[in-house]
Amino acid sequence: MTVTCIARNELRTPSRNMRLDHVIRTVLLSTLLMAPALPAGAEATKPLRLCADPTNLPFSSDDPARPGLYLEIGQAVGAKLGRAVTYNWYKSYFGKRTVRETLLGKQCDAMVGLPLADDFMGPVVIFSKPIAHEGYALVGAKDRKLAGIDDLKGLRVALQYQSTPQNLLASRDEISKVTVLSPDEGMAALDQGKADVAFIWAPVAGWLNRTAYGDKYQVVSTEGDGLLWPTAIGFAKGSGALRDEVDAVLPSLQADIAALFAKYGVPNGAPVKFGEAGQATSSVGAREPVTVGQAAADKPVQTAAVTGDTKAGREIFNGTCAHCHGPDAVQAERKIDLRLLRKRYADEMEQTYWKTVHDGRPAKGMPAWKDVFSDDELKNVYAYLQTVQEAGGSN
Numbered sequence: 001m002t003v004t005c006i007a008r009n010e011l012r013t014p015s016r017n018m019r020l021d022h023v024i025r026t027v028l029l030s031t032l033l034m035a036p037a038l039p040a041g042a043e044a045t046k047p048l049r050l051c052a053d054p055t056n057l058p059f060s061s062d063d064p065a066r067p068g069l070y071l072e073i074g075q076a077v078g079a080k081l082g083r084a085v086t087y088n089w090y091k092s093y094f095g096k097r098t099v100r101e102t103l104l105g106k107q108c109d110a111m112v113g114l115p116l117a118d119d120f121m122g123p124v125v126i127f128s129k130p131i132a133h134e135g136y137a138l139v140g141a142k143d144r145k146l147a148g149i150d151d152l153k154g155l156r157v158a159l160q161y162q163s164t165p166q167n168l169l170a171s172r173d174e175i176s177k178v179t180v181l182s183p184d185e186g187m188a189a190l191d192q193g194k195a196d197v198a199f200i201w202a203p204v205a206g207w208l209n210r211t212a213y214g215d216k217y218q219v220v221s222t223e224g225d226g227l228l229w230p231t232a233i234g235f236a237k238g239s240g241a242l243r244d245e246v247d248a249v250l251p252s253l254q255a256d257i258a259a260l261f262a263k264y265g266v267p268n269g270a271p272v273k274f275g276e277a278g279q280a281t282s283s284v285g286a287r288e289p290v291t292v293g294q295a296a297a298d299k300p301v302q303t304a305a306v307t308g309d310t311k312a313g314r315e316i317f318n319g320t321c322a323h324c325h326g327p328d329a330v331q332a333e334r335k336i337d338l339r340l341l342r343k344r345y346a347d348e349m350e351q352t353y354w355k356t357v358h359d360g361r362p363a364k365g366m367p368a369w370k371d372v373f374s375d376d377e378l379k380n381v382y383a384y385l386q387t388v389q390e391a392g393g394s395n
């Protein structure tokens, strides 16, 4: 049974193949057309109650020192609405039953991170605009090429039992499968040399990579049916007014949300298009995601004066910055095409880089990164960016 609300479905369908920035940009345009001033109802001063699992990092935790991605997004939304945030803790996995008992049982006002899918409890649950994309990722050594299914040929790939990746690779005899029961086991199989690549649940892979494996691996989001889907903030059907208030503040939180993803190591956007080479996928997005493989063929221009670890820099870039600036900095929109930095700023390129990256341009959607990456890491990113500056722009 699929109950679909036409108006929201229209939003959802393209978003599946769009990155967060596009989604948010679309949202921004549409909210600018609406009256920006929100009527301050009686609700406004009451705390915003979030339902959350106390033991579900990277998403949520009752440890105030490390509340988790979803709770921090919820806190940011609460702050924008001028409402304190309180929690209703439930200890269980996400599932329709949990949502029924907590959100629909009026124990809380909102749940961050519900899947924005046609058949997820519509119409009793209503959704904000998409806040992120979640799905499966390829995890492997940083020097391994992971740009599509063909790169898995001849390798041992750890797959979660009964997951989309397991189904997807079931008929590929040239790939050896190592079945694991959880993303944690997948990471362990990789780390113990029992698998060459793990194709597992991306948020947990990214989080473990950051917290347990010292960012040793690359975590590459994949895209395709059942591999990547948008998530949003869910509300009970009767909370349309609150939903609209949240939608109105989400555009101004774009940069904060991107920085939170980076903080928790959770990949978001810029996925590898995971299909057979040359085979059409379901992509209909305004801007096609570029596979990492294609982008690498884009002839970087090596300059003499590069100092720093360009490989490490590229890793950070593709893990975090690529979400807005394009994989390997390949970006069709000139304003955020970082291959034009030298052309644009010439001698001031480095200075502009540091100022922009340290402080961000929050009003324009560029997050501040000084609390997320060390200067050494940012220097490596700069070194990498020097290698992709457009030819002929160095004067």
Ligand code: HEC
Pocket: 021, 254, 255, 258, 317, 320, 321, 322, 323, 324, 325, 335, 336, 338, 340, 341, 344, 352, 353, 356, 357, 361, 364, 365, 366, 367, 369, 381
């Ligand atoms: C959430 C989207 C987003 C992410 C993630 C992001 N940026 Fe940006 N960045 C932007 C936007 C939007 C601009 C353009 C701002 C403007 O219009 O002035 C920008 C501008 C820049 C500029 C200045 C470009 C110019 O020509 O003036 C630099 C340098 C830059 N970003 C570097 C980075 C680096 C390095 C990272 C990763 C650590 C990163 N950005 C991550 C959105 C993002």
